[in-house]
Amino acid sequence: MSQQSLNAPGGEEPEQTGPETTTGGQTFASAQGAGDILDEIDEVLESNAETFVRSFVQKGGE
Amino acid sequence: MKRRVGGLETEFGLVCVRADGSRALEPEAAARELFRPVVAMGRSSNVFLRNAARLYLDVGSHPEYATAECDDWWELVAQDLAGERVLGDLVTQANERLAAEGQDARIHLLKNNVDSAGNAFGSHENYLVDRRGEFTRLPRFLLPFLVTRQIVTGAGGVVRDDDTGGGDAGRFVFSRRSDHMWEAVSSATTRTRPIINTRDEPHGDPSRFRRLHVIVGDSTMSEVSTHLRFATTDLVLRLIESGRTLPDLALADDIAAIRTVARDLTGMAPLPLEAGGTTTALEVQQRWLDLAATVAEGPAELAALQDWQRALDAVRTGDRSWAATHLDWAIKERLLGQVAGRRGITLGDPAIERLDLAYHDIDETQSVFRALQRRGLAPREVTAERIEHARTVAPATTRAHLRGAVVTAAQEHGVDHVVDWTTMRLGRPGAMPVQVMDPFATESAEVDALLAQIREAGEPAAPPPA
Numbered sequence: 001m002s003q004q005s006l007n008a009p010g011g012e013e014p015e016q017t018g019p020e021t022t023t024g025g026q027t028f029a030s031a032q033g034a035g036d037i038l039d040e041i042d043e044v045l046e047s048n049a050e051t052f053v054r055s056f057v058q059k060g061g062e
Numbered sequence: 063m064k065r066r067v068g069g070l071e072t073e074f075g076l077v078c079v080r081a082d083g084s085r086a087l088e089p090e091a092a093a094r095e096l097f098r099p100v101v102a103m104g105r106s107s108n109v110f111l112r113n114a115a116r117l118y119l120d121v122g123s124h125p126e127y128a129t130a131e132c133d134d135w136w137e138l139v140a141q142d143l144a145g146e147r148v149l150g151d152l153v154t155q156a157n158e159r160l161a162a163e164g165q166d167a168r169i170h171l172l173k174n175n176v177d178s179a180g181n182a183f184g185s186h187e188n189y190l191v192d193r194r195g196e197f198t199r200l201p202r203f204l205l206p207f208l209v210t211r212q213i214v215t216g217a218g219g220v221v222r223d224d225d226t227g228g229g230d231a232g233r234f235v236f237s238r239r240s241d242h243m244w245e246a247v248s249s250a251t252t253r254t255r256p257i258i259n260t261r262d263e264p265h266g267d268p269s270r271f272r273r274l275h276v277i278v279g280d281s282t283m284s285e286v287s288t289h290l291r292f293a294t295t296d297l298v299l300r301l302i303e304s305g306r307t308l309p310d311l312a313l314a315d316d317i318a319a320i321r322t323v324a325r326d327l328t329g330m331a332p333l334p335l336e337a338g339g340t341t342t343a344l345e346v347q348q349r350w351l352d353l354a355a356t357v358a359e360g361p362a363e364l365a366a367l368q369d370w371q372r373a374l375d376a377v378r379t380g381d382r383s384w385a386a387t388h389l390d391w392a393i394k395e396r397l398l399g400q401v402a403g404r405r406g407i408t409l410g411d412p413a414i415e416r417l418d419l420a421y422h423d424i425d426e427t428q429s430v431f432r433a434l435q436r437r438g439l440a441p442r443e444v445t446a447e448r449i450e451h452a453r454t455v456a457p458a459t460t461r462a463h464l465r466g467a468v469v470t471a472a473q474e475h476g477v478d479h480v481v482d483w484t485t486m487r488l489g490r491p492g493a494m495p496v497q498v499m500d501p502f503a504t505e506s507a508e509v510d511a512l513l514a515q516i517r518e519a520g521e522p523a524a525p526p527p528a
Contacts, residue, residue, distance in 0.1 A: 052077075
């Protein structure tokens with residue numbers, strides 16, 4: 001995900017979301033919004049996920 | 063306490079990678095790059111901002127932002143988000159500098175609590191409590207609440223339990239933080255991390271105040287989750303402080319229980335009680351919620367009770383329709399499950415861990431949480447205007463107001479100054495410090511005199527930096 005952008009077209013305005021389509025745990029409130037974001041996530045997860053995760057090692061804090 | 067001061071300290075994870083995901087800069091170098099504008103302005107990587115918050119580099123090169131004192135939990139959420147935006151801007155500027163230098167390097171700042179090797183960093187809540195009050199009996203009542211609170215305010219995540227099933231396939235938990243907790247109450251933070259830290263730094267008059275330092279929480283992206291952490295804990299503290307008879311839900315083993323609760327998405331796993339018998343996470347939370355309803359006042363607290371009940375109902379019934387767009391753990395449960403299903407992978411796959419990190423990325427262009435928020439799939443309770451305001455204006459109803467006024471005046475007039483939570487002075491040698499030991503103070507003749515000195519010593523006010 002390092003160089004891609006998750007910016008939604010149209011900036012900050014939330015998309016119109018429909019009413020709840022399900023009460024189960026498997027479907028987003030907005031099927032369209034969910035489809036969009038899953039497509040974007042697919043794109044950004046295609047490459048380098050494992051390498052990125054391995055790169056994130058830092059001394060502990062607190 | 064009827065009115066309570068609280069604050070939130072957030073440590074951020076830092077990674078700087080090339081386009082192929084490999085490490086471009088070590089964390090120390092990335093932190094230096096990130097803090098370049100801070101050091102240029104404050105001559106230090108440890109500064110107080112105009113909003114009276116503290117911004118600094120902590121152990122392990124973790125950027126840390128500590129909100130100023132708040133006595134309203136939505137204000138606290140706004141102040142916390144303001145810190146996210148301040149650091150987000152530093153990330154953007156650093157990445158622009160790196161790109162301008164032609165470096166294949168991008169900094170990511172992650173508002174989460176663990177790196178890929180299992181090193182932990184914190185999200186520490188502070189609550190002002192009365193020194194004379196109930197500190198000795200406080201943990202006995204507070205711990206069962208804190209152990210089970212994760213079913214409401216956990217950030218969610220995936221663990222790999224080789225012994226108890228899951229293994230490489232991974233299993234979803236309310237909070238990964240439970241695996242980094244080693245004792246109930248102690249003064250440690252880095253070695254044997256406790257749920258309640260007893261380091262006695264009141265940042266106020268020690269004869270009147272004590273600071274309760276709760277370090278069991280996850281960093282939360284959802285504004286509703288962050289608000290509930292403070293609103294519910296405040297109500298529970300008020301009940302304990304009231305001195306009334308309370309249910310004794312002391313657990314036989316807090317640490318065993320916290321790990322059980324994290325892994326039990328039904329909220330019904332038996333938790334052995336110290337006095338014998340068992341309880342469940344849902345029962346502990348519901349009992350505190352019902353008691354809290356007897357002391358809650360005002361629209362914000364009543365709304366918080368409603369959210370708290372919705373959260374418990376989501377666990378009890380399995381109906382996630384509200385939770386999956388409001389609470390971090392439920393948003394993430396749904397998102398990770400959908401992505402894993404779509405890609406035909408398990409929750410233990412590195413792609414899911416990458417997605418979890420992206421959820422907590424604070425760069426607006428990289429953050430999966432912000433992308434969900436733009437689509438109405440995560441809550442937005444605090445307006446962009448309020449967050450922007452909180453970047454430069456301190457909470458008006460606590461001591462933060464005085465500190466913010468001093469930092470703002472000193473910056474506008476270009477005057478060296480030294481500030482911490484209780485003390486403020488001019489930077490020149492021999493300058494007399496002004497101490498404000500009451501966290502509720504919003505007026506002080508001494509601070510007014512210091513402000514006058516700053517105006518005299520400094521240049522005419524320059525417009526604030528853009």
